[in-house]
Amino acid sequence: LKVRVVRSSPPSSQFKATFQESYQVYKRYQMAIHKDPPDKPTINQVRLVPVSFEDPQFKSSFNQSATLFAKYQMSVHKDTPSDCGENEFTRFLCDSPLEAEHAPDGPECGYGSFHQQYWLDGKIIAVGVIDILPYCVSSVYLYYDPDFSFLSLGVYSALR
DSSP, X not given: OOOOOOOBTTBOHHHHHHHHHHHHHHHHHHHHHSOOOTTSOOGGGEEEEESOTTSHHHHHXXXXXXXXXHHHHHHHSOOOGGGXXXXXXXXXXXXXXXOOBOOTTSOTTOXXXXXXXXXXXXXXXXXXXXXXXXXXXXXXXXXXXXXXXXGOHHHHHHHO
8 A cells, every 4th residue: 555645735736646546536436425416517527618709618607507597596585586687696796896817826717706617518507706816706696407406516516
């Protein structure tokens, strides 16, 4: 048995080289011990998209995100369709007072407001609205497709 201590933050070359193998062990463990389903979202199925109508990924996924938000609000919070339309979605989860900033010593994605999109089979099944700031990440809101509630996406998002 050989045990290595590998720096994960900032990621060392050893960490990067063994990431996929470590992830596969983690996934097998989660399925065997915690009974996670094999289709639980993976790191490759999560996209961090800046909240900006100038961003092509944000623009191309806007309608799908807004539709999912309405489905979630009506199912989980019993909102009426008029309470969760596109204007309400934009006001609540897209308009942000934060300015996007790319500091030389900051994260690659920069600082600002983001939608952390969880994709499965080509469709968004959850969105975590987060603010990335110099000394913290703030979770603003999470909404998910109620058909996938068995995946505990709120817990997964919080841990992620």
